[in-house]
Amino acid sequence: xxxxxxxxxxxxxxxxxxxxxxxxxxxxxxxxxxxxxxxxxxxxxxxxxxxxxxxxxxxxxxxxxxxxxxxxxxxxxxxxxxxxxxxxxxxxxxxxxxxxxxxxxxxxxxxxxxxxxxxxxxxxxxxxxxxxxxxxxxxxxxxxxxxxxxxxxxxxxxxxxxxxxxxxxxxxxxxxxxxxxxxxxxxxxxxxxxxxxxxxxxxxxxxxxxxxxxxxxxxxxxxxxxxxxxxxxxxxxxxxxxxxxxxxxxxxxxxxxxxxxxxxxxxxxxxxxxxxxxxxxxxxxxxxxxxxxxxxxxxxxxxxxxxxxxxxxxxxxxxxxxxxxxxxxxxxxxxxxxxxxxxxxxxx
Amino acid sequence: xxxxxxxxxxxxxxxxxxxxxxxxxxxxxxxxxxxxxxxxxxxxxxxxxxxxxxxxxxxxxxxxxxxxxxxxxxxxxxxxxxxxxxxxxxxxxxxxxxxxxxxxxxxxxxxxxxxxxxxxxxxxxxxxxxxxxxxxxxxxxxxxxxxxxxxxxxxxxxxxxxxxxxxxxxxxxxxxxxxxxxxxxxxxxxxxxxxxxxxxxxxxxxxxxxxxxxxxxxxxxxxxxxxxxxxxxxxxxxxxxxxxxxxxxxxxxxxxxxxxxxxxxxxxxxxxxxxxxxxxxxxxxxxxxxxx
Numbered sequence: 239x240x241x242x243x244x245x246x247x248x249x250x251x252x253x254x255x256x257x258x259x260x261x262x263x264x265x266x267x268x269x270x271x272x273x274x275x276x277x278x279x280x281x282x283x284x285x286x287x288x289x290x291x292x293x294x295x296x297x298x299x300x301x302x303x304x305x306x307x308x309x310x311x312x313x314x315x316x317x318x319x320x321x322x323x324x325x326x327x328x329x330x331x332x333x334x335x336x337x338x339x340x341x342x343x344x345x346x347x348x349x350x351x352x353x354x355x356x357x358x359x360x361x362x363x364x365x366x367x368x369x370x371x372x373x374x375x376x377x378x379x380x381x382x383x384x385x386x387x388x389x390x391x392x393x394x395x396x397x398x399x400x401x402x403x404x405x406x407x408x409x410x411x412x413x414x415x416x417x418x419x420x421x422x423x424x425x426x427x428x429x430x431x432x433x434x435x436x437x438x439x440x441x442x443x444x445x446x447x448x449x450x451x452x453x454x455x456x457x458x459x460x461x462x463x464x465x466x467x468x469x470x471x472x473x474x475x476x477x478x479x480x481x482x483x484x485x486x487x488x489x490x491x492x493x494x495x496x497x498x499x500x501x502x503x504x505x506x507x508x509x510x511x512x513x514x515x516x517x518x519x520x521x522x523x524x525x526x527x528x529x530x531x532x533x534x535x536x537x538x539x540x541x542x543x544x545x546x547x548x549x550x551x552x553x554x555x556x557x558x559x560x561x562x563x564x565x566x567x568x569x570x571x572x573x574x575x576x577x578x579x580x581x582x583x584x585x586x
Numbered sequence: 587x588x589x590x591x592x593x594x595x596x597x598x599x600x601x602x603x604x605x606x607x608x609x610x611x612x613x614x615x616x617x618x619x620x621x622x623x624x625x626x627x628x629x630x631x632x633x634x635x636x637x638x639x640x641x642x643x644x645x646x647x648x649x650x651x652x653x654x655x656x657x658x659x660x661x662x663x664x665x666x667x668x669x670x671x672x673x674x675x676x677x678x679x680x681x682x683x684x685x686x687x688x689x690x691x692x693x694x695x696x697x698x699x700x701x702x703x704x705x706x707x708x709x710x711x712x713x714x715x716x717x718x719x720x721x722x723x724x725x726x727x728x729x730x731x732x733x734x735x736x737x738x739x740x741x742x743x744x745x746x747x748x749x750x751x752x753x754x755x756x757x758x759x760x761x762x763x764x765x766x767x768x769x770x771x772x773x774x775x776x777x778x779x780x781x782x783x784x785x786x787x788x789x790x791x792x793x794x795x796x797x798x799x800x801x802x803x804x805x806x807x808x809x810x811x812x813x814x815x816x817x818x819x820x821x822x823x824x825x826x827x828x829x830x831x832x833x834x835x836x837x838x839x840x841x842x843x844x845x846x847x848x849x850x851x852x853x854x855x856x857x858x859x860x861x862x863x864x865x866x867x868x869x870x871x872x873x874x875x876x877x878x
Contacts, residue, residue, distance in 0.1 A: 300681040350859055354866045356680055357622050357822060361814045362862060365855040368811055372855075376848045484807060488688055495685065531696035537689030541682050542673060 261408055265401045274400035276514045278472060281407035283509040285465045287493045288414040288502075292421055293458035294491075295500040297451055298434030299352070302487045303363030306370045307459040309481035310343055311336035311466030313374065316387030316476055325390050330406075333467045340463020341456050348455040352448060355437070364484075371482035386477035389470060403472045410465050411506065417461070419502050421454075430454055431500070489516065496540050498547025507548060512536075590844050593723055598837025600729045604798070605832035607736040608791035608809070609816045610743055610825055611784035617760045617823030618780040621671065621683035625691040627810025629785055632694055633659055633792025634801055635702060638709055648711050648793050649731070655789040663785025666690055667778050691806060698803035706800040714797050732794035739790055743783070744825060756780055760823065815858040819868050827870030 265274050286308065294301050314336045319329050351362040374381045381387065394402055421427040429450045432440035441447045470476045493512045498504025515536075519529035544551050612626045633655055640651040670686050713727035720730075747753035758766040759776045767773050795801065795809070816835055820827025838857055843850040861868070 300684070350863055354862060357616070358818055358862070358866070360622070360681075360684065361818045362859065364811055365815055365858050369852055369855045369859075372848075372852045376852070488685070491681070491685060495682075499681075527696045527699040530692050530699070534689040534692030534696065537685060537692065538670060541686050541689070542670065545674075545682060 261412075265404045269401075271397070271400045274404050276517055278400060278403045278407050279517055280510050280513045281404070281411045282465055282469050282472070283490065283493065283513040284506045285407065285410040285414045286462055287490045287497075287505040287509045288411065288418050289458045289461035289465070290490050291494050291500065291505040292414075292418050292461075293454045295494055295505065296421070296427060296430040296434065297454055299355070299359050299451065300491065301363045301455075301458075302360055302491070303347070303351075303367040304458070304462050304490060305482050305484065305486040306343065306347070306363075306367050307340040307462040308466035308469070308486060309370065309374065309476070309478075309483075311340050311463030312470035312476040312481045313381060313387060314339035314463065315467040315470050316389060317380065319390050320387060326393055329390055329392075329471060333464050336467035337460040337464040340466070341460040343463075344456040344459030345452070347459075348452045352451045352455065367482065367484065367487065371478050374478035374482055381478070384477065386475055386481070387470075389474040392471070403468070406468055407465075407472075410461075410468060414461055414465075415502065415506060417457075421457075422502060426450065426453070434500070489513075492537060492540070495547055496544070498549035498551075501547070501549045504547050504549035589722070591841065594840040594844055595837055596723075596725070597729075598840040599833050600725075600733045601798070601840070602833035602836035603733040603736040603829075604791060604794045605812065605816060605836055606829040607739055608788055608795070609813050609820070609828040609832050610740055611787040611791070612813050613817040613820065613823055613825060613828045614743065615781055615784035616817065618756055619667075619671065619683075619777050621680070621687070622814065623781075623784070624684060624687040624810055625666070625694065626687075626785075626788060626813060627808075628691040628694045628698075628803070628806030629659065629662070630788045630792040630795055630809055631801055631803060631806045632662075632698065633789035634709065634796030635698060635707075635792075636789065637793040637796060638707055641709060641711070648709055648797060649735070652790055652793060655793070656786050659789040660782040660786035663782040664778050666785070667781035671781065672774070672777070691810075695803045695806060702803065704802050704804070706802045707796075708800040709793065709797040711797065726798075728794070728797045732798065735790060735794065739787055740825065740829060743787065746783070747825070752776075752779070812854065815855060819858050819861055821868035821870035824868075824870040827868060830869055 264277060268274065268277075286304070290301065290304050293299065315329065315332045318324065318332050318335055324332060347366055351359055351366065354362060374386075375383060377383075392399070392402075421430075429440065429445045432443070432445055433447055433451060437447055466481070470481070473480075489512065490509075493508035494505040495508070496504075496512060497506065497508030516529075516533065519532055523529045608626070608630050612623060615621065615623050615626075636655040636658060637648055637651050640646040640654060641648055646654070670690065671683060674682050674686065711728070713731060715726070717724040717726045718730070745753075747756055755766065755771040755776050758769070758771055759773055763773055766776075799805075812835075816831045817828055819835065820829070820831030835854055835857060839850045839854045842853045
């Protein structure tokens, strides 16, 4: 048993090293800006979906309002750069400000929304989302109204522009994955999952539910806002409908579901599959209607056929293949410790 | 000023009636199936396009056309429920049904775009343009007829729920699905028919909405977010609550609209947030069910 476990962790470590090398070397091999553009967006979404998952995936509270943080992060960087006349590479110094802005919005938002559960929570997040989008439209002197805000010019050559952003986005995604893994293994992560399974019982066992939920919400919001700032600097502009985009919220939920809600690798995998696909469809069918129908059909197929996500379902298939129908452990071993519920242990 | 406020209140009540009609379908579906049908907004728009086609091609009056569009939407609703919603079970059902109905909305929206394109349309009829002098100001007939239609249908749904055997089995399913199953209610049939009825009323809502607003396939999103706010405010699953909440919200919106049209919609959503801070179950909500 122990031999298998250490061999498995060695294999996992090796896989991680290979993945890291592949991720770092990617823009050296595929230097075309068209390809790196896909990669930058995929990594931005990997970071955001992972951040969303730390709150929604772990706690079971599905937020359809994360575009609030994403857009506010973008606007925070844009407005600060405009009003404080920050130029050149210095704008990256404003990214922590985006995270602070996201966290500052998340505290009152969470205090209101986290009092209610399930559908009501989802609808409140949608309502708050619309309030922010409309404020971005209406507070013209602050947000620039429909014109939005533009990022200062970055002194990078067009050939290496995407590469710089590739590494920044990679850093965000890798950082968020590490945070997600740490949260999942911690007492905090356990409390979150206890809330997901049965909030009242968790409360009865001494989990301070509101505090735990709010902490996860704020953490998730801060990272989402920071990545929103990166997205803004990459795109160089933000308008109300693009920064506060309702499709953004649904896309990240879809990505998390495709990969496997509440796992670590699942949401990242979902983002890496769906975001390039979605970009490709919108670029190929520029009128946007057919891509919408295809996206909807993809949604339906995923939810109906892989409802638990790729990572948990795939893990189950591999396990079944490996054991070829035999029980996972010898009947004498304590079953509870040796055979964890596949739905819960799909992560890592 | 007083005249303006008076007018805004009357407008709010009349338009609120029409929103109530659309919201009743949503809250009914929620009450029985425990799902939020994101597609409701785009289904309203689909209903409006059906009326538009009947009026433009076959010159059928908007109200008479409902005899065709309401059954058609009922069938569409039953098919959606049977094909997609029925299969969903398990712990993530809440969010999965949300995604599925959103996917359905995307597909319907895409198809409407393919057929009708993005240009806004509006339903026209003699009573849309003509107006009547009433209570000191002019009102378009369509608002009056629409309000009357909305009230008639809401009363009809109420009678269906509280005066028929079918309604009794619907309410039993709302209260406790397992117990309803145990006493011999065909819960699957109840779910399918309820979804159908919930979608069918959108045909009428869509017709009145399409006659009073210009619409394109994208209009469904604005509509669904307002409808969601309304049914949450009214208390999920409560028909009277949906009616009260839509009249309240639309009156507030049209009052704010006097001073600042841009902020009227913000106030709409802010009202929802404020009410829920004070009363998390909405106006007429039942106490929350245990377990997330």
